[in-house]
Amino acid sequence: MDTREKVIQELDKRYNRLVGTSATNLCTHCGWCIESCHIFKATGNPEHSPVAKAEKVRRVLKRKHDWLSRLFPKWTGAKDLTESDLDEWIEAAFKNCTLCERCVINCPMGVETPQILATARGVLTAMGKSPEILNQLTDAAIAREENMEMMEGFFRKQIANLEKQVQERMNDSNARIPVSEEADILYVPLSGAHTMVPAALIFNAAKANWTMSLFEASNYGVFVADIPKAKKVVERVLKEAKKVKAKTLVVTECGHAYGVLKWEAPKWFGKQFDFEVKSLLEVMNDYIQEGKIVLDPSKNSEPVTYHDPCNIGRKGGIFEEPRNVIQASSKEYKEMTPSKVENFCCGGGSGMVACSEWTEDRLLYGTVKVEQIKKTNAKKVVTACDNCLHQIKELGEKNNLNISVSNVSEHLANALVFS
Ligand code: SF4
Numbered sequence: 001m002d003t004r005e006k007v008i009q010e011l012d013k014r015y016n017r018l019v020g021t022s023a024t025n026l027c028t029h030c031g032w033c034i035e036s037c038h039i040f041k042a043t044g045n046p047e048h049s050p051v052a053k054a055e056k057v058r059r060v061l062k063r064k065h066d067w068l069s070r071l072f073p074k075w076t077g078a079k080d081l082t083e084s085d086l087d088e089w090i091e092a093a094f095k096n097c098t099l100c101e102r103c104v105i106n107c108p109m110g111v112e113t114p115q116i117l118a119t120a121r122g123v124l125t126a127m128g129k130s131p132e133i134l135n136q137l138t139d140a141a142i143a144r145e146e147n148m149e150m151m152e153g154f155f156r157k158q159i160a161n162l163e164k165q166v167q168e169r170m171n172d173s174n175a176r177i178p179v180s181e182e183a184d185i186l187y188v189p190l191s192g193a194h195t196m197v198p199a200a201l202i203f204n205a206a207k208a209n210w211t212m213s214l215f216e217a218s219n220y221g222v223f224v225a226d227i228p229k230a231k232k233v234v235e236r237v238l239k240e241a242k243k244v245k246a247k248t249l250v251v252t253e254c255g256h257a258y259g260v261l262k263w264e265a266p267k268w269f270g271k272q273f274d275f276e277v278k279s280l281l282e283v284m285n286d287y288i289q290e291g292k293i294v295l296d297p298s299k300n301s302e303p304v305t306y307h308d309p310c311n312i313g314r315k316g317g318i319f320e321e322p323r324n325v326i327q328a329s330s331k332e333y334k335e336m337t338p339s340k341v342e343n344f345c346c347g348g349g350s351g352m353v354a355c356s357e358w359t360e361d362r363l364l365y366g367t368v369k370v371e372q373i374k375k376t377n378a379k380k381v382v383t384a385c386d387n388c389l390h391q392i393k394e395l396g397e398k399n400n401l402n403i404s405v406s407n408v409s410e411h412l413a414n415a416l417v418f419s
């Protein structure tokens with residue numbers, strides 16, 4: 001089978017009603033989506049508009065699946081696939097689209113441009129053409145479970161050191177970071193201490209019945225649209241949730257991990273889980289509303305703004321909880337414009353932060369975010385996703401924004417009053 005045939009076969013495997021409708025029927029080429037894309041706005045390059053990026057894949061799909069395009073391809077702009085198309089797909093689907101979905105909500109026809117480009121990601125991965133680092137990070141997550149006997153002792157030692165920090169900050173030698181023990185809440189962090197220590201302070205302050213997962217929440221399999229591998233990464237946590245008898249799985253501040261565990265994985269496995277999935281943002285807000293934690297907002301005295309991560313906000317609908325948490329733990333809150341469902345992507349999403357070969361492009365794609373931050377006059381940006389955190393820190397340094405950047409739990413933990 002030659003490359004062209006193999007690509008067509010891989011495209012066919014992924015062709016479903018959503019991709020089919022968006023690919024062949026809906027786009028009227030009206031151009032309304034163009035200005036909605038932070039990447040087009042940053043570069044002004046027509047090739048970076050949502051419609052142009054999707055068209056690179058759509059014209060191939062149309063040639064096969066649209067009757068008019070089968071008969072009169074020149075009329076409809078359809079074309080047969082060539083090998084050079086794949087290089088264009090890498091640019092369009094991996095480098096020049098963060099799958100943020102802002103174009104979808106700004107399209108009068110609801111065209112699912114990111115679905116089309118995610119389909120291209122899956123095909124490129126099957127052809128061995130996706131960014132190698134994203135595949136390596138997926139494989140590393142799977143290997144962690146396979147080598148757990150070796151990893152576990154080391155991980156527990158690291159957590160014991162972090163537990164000492166928590167005890168010192170709380171001035172309480174009974175404060176704990178339980179690891180993979182039976183508990184109501186299984187908290188799934190990322191690999192950095194900034195996703196562990198603040199969460200541990202909050203769970204201890206609220207006297208929650210919780211435990212920390214042995215695994216990290218991130219799932220790079222979803223960035224390369226390799227669903228079999230992404231499922232394996234999720235399975236580790238599902239097994240652990242069953243083992244610890246968790247009633248609630250709390251996902252740390254990570255946009256794609258929340259999306260994977262909240263709505264993607266139940267579709268992949270064809271069932272709802274036996275436990276509830278919540279973002280740490282929702283849990284922190286619950287603790288405040290229920291009076292389980294005490295806060296001193298004067299501990300966060302600088303003006304602060306919030307960046308809505310695309311997966312948590314636009315896709316996940318979590319807008320008010322982080323705002324409630326930040327406002328309850330700060331003296332002065334500044335809203336970004338636009339925000340919530342219309343917020344612009346920071347430019348670091350969907351694996352871009354990990355792809356060092358595209359660092360310069362990524363920082364350019366953050367131009368709109370830089371302008372938004374400047375307009376707030378905030379001295380601190382708080383966000384709820386590690387990719388956004390990393391990107392906004394780098395944007396701040398590169399553009400001399402003179403801001404600090406943190407996740408929401410760090411911000412809240414800084415305002416905690418321990419009794
Ligand atoms: S994707 Fe939607 S907004 Fe963009 S050109 Fe097509 S129909 Fe118009």
Ligand code: SF4
Pocket residue numbers: 036037038039049050053096097098099100101102103104113114345
């Ligand atoms: S999903 Fe986001 S990055 Fe991709 S084309 Fe649409 S607006 Fe641009």
